[in-house]
Amino acid sequence: xxxGSMRAPGPGARAGVRPGRDDPLDAPLRPERxxxxxxxxxxxxxxxxxxxxxxxxxxxxxxxxxxxxGPADARWLEVRLRAGGPVGLxxxxxxxxxxxxxxxxxxxxxxxxxxxxxxxxxxxxxxASVYAWEEELAQAFCxxxxxxxxxxxxxxxxxxxxxxxQKAFTSVNVRLARxxxxxxxxxxxxxxxxxxxxxxxxxxxGPPGSGKTTVLRDLLRQWSAGRPDLGLPPRRVGLVDExxxxxxxxxxxxxxxxxxxTDVLDGWxxxxxxxxxxxxxxxQVVACDELGGPGDAAATAxxxxxxxxxxxxxxxxxxxDLLRRPSLRAVLRTGVFGLAVRLGSDRRVAEVAQLAPAxxxxxxxxxxxxxxxxxxxxxxxxxxxxxxxxxxxxx
Amino acid sequence: xxxxLTAAGACCVVGGSTGWGLLVARQIRRRPAExxxxxxxxxxxxxxxxxxxxxxxxxxxxxxxxxxxxxGALFCAAAAQLEAGGGASASEAWEAGLGAAQDRSAWSxxxxxxxxxxxxxxxxxxxxxxxxxxxxxxxRLRAAEGEASAVAxxxxxxxxxxxxxxxxxxxxAVLP
Numbered sequence: 001x002x003x004g005s006m007r008a009p010g011p012g013a014r015a016g017v018r019p020g021r022d023d024p025l026d027a028p029l030r031p032e033r034x035x036x037x038x039x040x041x042x043x044x045x046x047x048x049x050x051x052x053x054x055x056x057x058x059x060x061x062x063x064x065x066x067x068x069x070g071p072a073d074a075r076w077l078e079v080r081l082r083a084g085g086p087v088g089l090x091x092x093x094x095x096x097x098x099x100x101x102x103x104x105x106x107x108x109x110x111x112x113x114x115x116x117x118x119x120x121x122x123x124x125x126x127x128a129s130v131y132a133w134e135e136e137l138a139q140a141f142c143x144x145x146x147x148x149x150x151x152x153x154x155x156x157x158x159x160x161x162x163x164x165x166q167k168a169f170t171s172v173n174v175r176l177a178r179x180x181x182x183x184x185x186x187x188x189x190x191x192x193x194x195x196x197x198x199x200x201x202x203x204x205x206g207p208p209g210s211g212k213t214t215v216l217r218d219l220l221r222q223w224s225a226g227r228p229d230l231g232l233p234p235r236r237v238g239l240v241d242e243x244x245x246x247x248x249x250x251x252x253x254x255x256x257x258x259x260x261x262t263d264v265l266d267g268w269x270x271x272x273x274x275x276x277x278x279x280x281x282x283x284q285v286v287a288c289d290e291l292g293g294p295g296d297a298a299a300t301a302x303x304x305x306x307x308x309x310x311x312x313x314x315x316x317x318x319x320x321d322l323l324r325r326p327s328l329r330a331v332l333r334t335g336v337f338g339l340a341v342r343l344g345s346d347r348r349v350a351e352v353a354q355l356a357p358a359x360x361x362x363x364x365x366x367x368x369x370x371x372x373x374x375x376x377x378x379x380x381x382x383x384x385x386x387x388x389x390x391x392x393x394x395x
Numbered sequence: 396x397x398x399x400l401t402a403a404g405a406c407c408v409v410g411g412s413t414g415w416g417l418l419v420a421r422q423i424r425r426r427p428a429e430x431x432x433x434x435x436x437x438x439x440x441x442x443x444x445x446x447x448x449x450x451x452x453x454x455x456x457x458x459x460x461x462x463x464x465x466x467g468a469l470f471c472a473a474a475a476q477l478e479a480g481g482g483a484s485a486s487e488a489w490e491a492g493l494g495a496a497q498d499r500s501a502w503s504x505x506x507x508x509x510x511x512x513x514x515x516x517x518x519x520x521x522x523x524x525x526x527x528x529x530x531x532x533x534x535r536l537r538a539a540e541g542e543a544s545a546v547a548x549x550x551x552x553x554x555x556x557x558x559x560x561x562x563x564x565x566x567x568a569v570l571p
Contacts, residue, residue: 053480054480054482056482057481057482119484120481120482120483121482122482123482123483123484123485124480124481124482126450127452127477128450128452128477128483128484128485128488128518129449129450129451129454129518130518130519130520130521131444131448131518131520131521131522131524131525132448132449132450133450134448134521134522157521159521164521165521
């Protein structure tokens with residue numbers, strides 16, 4: 001199936017989507033991205049340069065001096081601006097402070113970010129149009145072209161007691177999105193080594209910044225293209241990209257390589273999008289980022305009933321955390337996920353949990369009834385993760 | 396002094412003042428038309444904001460598409476400023492647009508003042524509030540347009556006559 005994309009009709013199209021994204025008129029703000037992953041490797045600082053265009057002009061020279069020049073240099077993960085605070089950079093080889101002449105060890109020596117700098121960054125991110133980003137500001141982040149995410153922190157703006165946006169911004173945090181071919185190799189190997197009786201649905205979880213979205217992006221690419229070396233056949237993949245971060249669609253086309261058999265629903269709410277994909281595109285795998293909203297469990301269960309595998313990410317530091325979150329617990333209770341993969345720092349696979357059929361049955365039990373097996377109270381409280389026994393078999 | 400030279404001088408003076416009078420008349424006739432076009436562009440901008448939630452750079456360009464007058468210049472210059480990527484606020488960009496458009500327009504000082512006031516609010520609030528500001532600006536412009544077109548014809552004719560008459564008066568006054 002050819003790569004394609006559909007956009008949400010009506011007001012649904014607004015959710016998480018940069019308005020007017022497919023308008024050729026606002027092209028000047030949008031640097032052309034290389035479409036192929038091979039071309040993406042040509043400039044080691046392409047993602048950094050894209051983000052630099054949204055940072056205050058006063059700080060750009062100091063930041064530009066820290067652009068990675070070669071593959072060995074530290075790549076940016078986040079740029080942090082705080083009004084009255086030092087300018088910070090999170091790289092894949094550690095945190096550093098940005099000084100006028102280069103990196104600084106101590107925050108006191110770093111360039112100080114003024115409230116005006118923060119304001120300039122907010123204006124650039126929102127294109128000086130607060131009205132176009134009300135929903136996003138209420139959720140405290142905007143997605144930039146290229147899939148980068150700008151977190152914005154300020155004072156709440158309320159209307160009739162309801163949060164409807166923000167004003168007086170004090171912090172901006174830009175998280176860079178980039179394609180990392182091979183990031184999902186560990187997950188692909190875990191999938192290949194999986195019991196064929198276990199559904200191939202995968203839940204990727206980890207703390208913030210562990211690379212869940214990057215791994216998901218690469219896993220979709222690998223699955224869509226197939227990994228014959230691991231015995232993974234190619235699959236038709238459908239992606240619900242609610243926040244436009246995984247595919248980073250611009251002008252209706254994914255900016256990241258997602259493989260030859262991937263269809264993207266850009267900006268759709270996850271639950272509706274999953275069902276629409278199953279109805280419309282006949283996927284073998286549906287994927288979405290940051291599962292755990294209302295209705296996600298029902299959509300996951302429906303996908304499972306249709307024989308479609310689900311790949312999703314979730315915020316959780318451990319399996320116990322995963323089960324402690326009621327919405328995720330409901331998702332796991334559907335019994336659809338056969339594999340839970342915890343990501344540690346730097347996108348490495350920290351642990352792989354095969355959710356054996358017994359565990360899924362235990363989770364599916366209504367709360368209160370003691371399950372069989374040794375983990376004790378899997379449905380009533382979070383089981384302590386243990387290796388090689390109980391309903392969680394650790395691989 | 397030869398009679399021919401005097402006649403030529405008189406012709407120059409009368410011709411010059413007539414031209415000046417016609418120029419002023421043209422300026423007066425231009426104002427209502429330009430105000431009308433500006434109001435139409437702001438109406439289009441309101442639609443982009445209200446229904447499309449289009450960010451300003453694209454909204455400004457779309458609303459002024461095809462307008463070669465001062466309204467188009469204002470909108471395009473403001474959009475260009477926002478697209479430059481320096482993190483300019485909407486009111487700074489609007490001010491830059493006013494700077495670019497003012498010289499080629501027939502807007503009065505009060506028209507520009509009203510536009511400047513709109514600029515302070517532009518982009519800085521939710522859609523409901525933006526629509527309110529834009530509606531207010533449009534209704535002000537429409538009122539100014541109606542007023543201007545009522546006086547324009549009368550004043551324009553007066554100024555063109557005045558030009559000729561002033562020239563003749565100067566000639567008569569300086570003739571020996």
